[in-house]
Structures are given as structure tokens and as C-alpha cells.
Amino acid sequence: MTEEAKIYKHADGDGHFRRKDSSFRSFVSRSQSADFPAEKDRYVLYMNYGCPWAHRTNIVRSLKGLESIIQMVATESELGPDGWLFPKEGDPLYGFTLLKQLYLKADPEYHGRYTVPVLWDRKKETVVNNESSEIIRMFYSEFDDLLPEEQREVNHPNGGLYPEHLRPEIDAMNEWVYTTINNGVYKTGFATTQEAYDANVYPLFKSLDRVEEHLGQPGHQPYLFGAHITEADIRLYTTIARFDVSYYLLFKCNLKMIRHDYPRIDLWFRRLYWDQSEKTRGGVFKRTTFFNTYKYGYLKALGRAQGGGAIVIPAGPDPDILPLEE
Numbered sequence: 001m002t003e004e005a006k007i008y009k010h011a012d013g014d015g016h017f018r019r020k021d022s023s024f025r026s027f028v029s030r031s032q033s034a035d036f037p038a039e040k041d042r043y044v045l046y047m048n049y050g051c052p053w054a055h056r057t058n059i060v061r062s063l064k065g066l067e068s069i070i071q072m073v074a075t076e077s078e079l080g081p082d083g084w085l086f087p088k089e090g091d092p093l094y095g096f097t098l099l100k101q102l103y104l105k106a107d108p109e110y111h112g113r114y115t116v117p118v119l120w121d122r123k124k125e126t127v128v129n130n131e132s133s134e135i136i137r138m139f140y141s142e143f144d145d146l147l148p149e150e151q152r153e154v155n156h157p158n159g160g161l162y163p164e165h166l167r168p169e170i171d172a173m174n175e176w177v178y179t180t181i182n183n184g185v186y187k188t189g190f191a192t193t194q195e196a197y198d199a200n201v202y203p204l205f206k207s208l209d210r211v212e213e214h215l216g217q218p219g220h221q222p223y224l225f226g227a228h229i230t231e232a233d234i235r236l237y238t239t240i241a242r243f244d245v246s247y248y249l250l251f252k253c254n255l256k257m258i259r260h261d262y263p264r265i266d267l268w269f270r271r272l273y274w275d276q277s278e279k280t281r282g283g284v285f286k287r288t289t290f291f292n293t294y295k296y297g298y299l300k301a302l303g304r305a306q307g308g309g310a311i312v313i314p315a316g317p318d319p320d321i322l323p324l325e326e
């Protein structure tokens with residue numbers, strides 16, 4: 001195997017892809033005596049527009065109106081031999097060329113993968129957290145004292161993105177959605193044996209069937225838990241946005257397509273994407289969704305994993321997303 005192919009090899013010896021736990025797990029807190037207190041201009045979100053995990057953090061940052069409080073830095077769209085690269089001018093804090101350098105500045109002994117998203121603390125010059133599910137919770141719960149009244153979770157109708165009364169249901173759904181859908185597409189696409197592929201592709205579609213059914217139940221429209229967007233919608237959205245345009249073909253997730261076979265999921269998806277109202281702060285989902293990046297970025301990575309060669313871009317699906325027309 002070439003050196004380059006190794007970078008894109010994700011599966012273990014038995015052909016199964018197993019995601020490693022994130023390493024930095026501290027929390028920003030609203031309490032000013034905490035190790036990482038919520039402060040304006042202190043934290044920086046390092047992300048990549050193609051990555052579905054980073055996409056979650058980008059959505060919540062904008063949905064909460066934290067753009068002027070938490071700086072965001074995007075890496076280049078392609079992974080290099082040493083991981084994510086910064087644009088030519090380097091990262092704005094240290095002029096680093098690689099995300100790896102940031103990880104090693106935080107911990108010279110760090111041996112894990114250099115993943116996005118990363119929440120960086122300018123003051124302590126370290127990584128606070130590199131787990132997207134935790135970063136989004138910090139974003140919507142811990143920065144509220146810095147935001148105008150109407151943007152705080154307590155003042156949102158129904159209690160915000162993670163309302164107290166829905167927590168058990170949201171947590172339960174997140175669990176199977178993560179295992180079989182969010183991570184399921186990776187386990188399917190990165191499988192290097194038929195056995196590993198089969199073990200993941202069927203549970204993935206079983207779970208998509210389950211989401212379709214969920215959206216048909218009373219109280220589960222237009223969003224997964226009713227009239228208001230919750231964390232569960234955001235976590236599912238970033239995978240669905242990549243499904244037809246990328247995973248269907250490139251990750252061999254091709255038993256069904258969202259647009260043709262899952263009418264309720266597709267309507268839910270189109271409603272989020274095309275929304276321009278205050279609910280989405282004038283279109284956060286559309287503004288953070290980049291279909292071309294999903295089509296070409298994944299294709300390049302996959303082409304490399306298979307040994308390189310010219311990149312031929314598939315024509316469909318066309319259009320990237322259907323119009324709203326309910």
C-alpha cells in the first residue's frame with residue numbers, strides 16, 4: 001500500500017471501521033470561576049466545511065448567534081498526508097500550516113488522529129474539546145449570559161434545542177441515530193470486507209426506515225420532536241444533507257435514496273434547508289450546506305484510498321436538493 005493510501009485507510013484488520021473516542025473532553029462553563037469560563041473572543045472553533053461532525057458545530061454557532069463571540073477557522077477541504085491543512089496564509093492564531101501542530105501545541109505527547117472540530121482556548125493555549133456532540137451543547141447552553149435575552153435557551157419557546165421535558169427521548173434517538181446512521185454511513189463506506197459492509201449497510205437502512213416512521217407519528221412534525229428544532233434535528237441533518245449526493249454512491253449506501261424512497265425524511269430535510277425564517281436565523285441550514293464539497297471532497301479522499309488516478313465526477317443526483325414545493 002502506498003503512503004498516501006495508508007492515510008485514507010480507516011478500517012481495522014478485520015475490515016471494520018471503529019471510530020476512536022475523542023481525547024480532549026473539558027467543558028466551557030457559564031460559571032466564571034470554571035477552568036474554561038464562557039468569554040467573548042476567547043474560544044476558536046477549528047472546522048472543515050465537508051465534515052458532518054464539524055457541520056453540527058457550525059450550525060449551532062450560527063443558530064445561537066455566536067458568530068461575534070466565537071471565532072471560526074476553516075481548514076482546506078482536502079486532507080494531506082499529515083492531516084488537515086490550513087489555507088496558504090496559515091492559521092490566524094499561530095500561522096500553523098497543519099491542524100496537527102495545534103494538537104501538538106496542546107499536548108506534545110498526543111498520538112490520536114487530528115480531527116475537526118476542535119474548540120481552542122486562546123488564553124490557556126490548549127484544546128478544550130474535540131468532540132462535536134459536546135461542543136454543540138456548550139455552544140447552546142453555556143454562552144447565554146453573553147447573548148441578548150431573546151437568544152437564550154430559557155426564552156425560546158418550548159425550551160430551546162435540548163428542552164428538559166424531551167431530554168430522555170432526544171438522548172434515546174441520538175444514540176441509535178449516531179450508531180447506525182451518522183457513524184453507520186462511515187462504517188459502511190470504510191468497510192474493507194463484505195462481512196463488515198453487510199453488517200452495517202442493513203442496520204443503516206433499518207434506522208432510516210425507523211426515522212421515516214418516527215416522522216409519521218403524532219407530535220413529530222415538522223421537526224423530529226414537533227414544532228421546534230432540537231439538537232436531534234441538527235445531528236440527523238448533517239448526515240442526510242450528504243446522503244443522496246455523496247454517501248449513496250461513494251459509501252455504497254445505495255439500497256434506497258432519501259429523495260425517492262423516504263418522503264417524510266425528504267420533506268423534513270427540505271424544510272430545514274430552504275427555511276429563511278427567524279427559526280433558522282434566516283437560513284442557517286442552507287448557508288452551512290455545501291453540496292459540491294460533499295460530492296468532490298469525499299470522491300477525492302476515496303480515489304486516494306483506492307490508489308489515486310484521475311478523478312471522474314458523477315453527474316447526479318441533479319439537482320443537489322429538490323425544491324420545497326410542499
Ligand SMILES: N[C@@H](CCC(=O)N[C@@H](CS)C(=O)NCC(=O)O)C(=O)O
Pocket residue numbers: 021022050051052053054083113114115116117130131132133
Ligand atoms: N468524534 C469526533 C469525530 C470527528 C471526525 O472524525 N472528524 C473527521 C472529519 S469528518 C476528521 O477530522 N478526520 C481526520 C482524520 O481522521 O485524520 C466528533 O464528532 O467531533
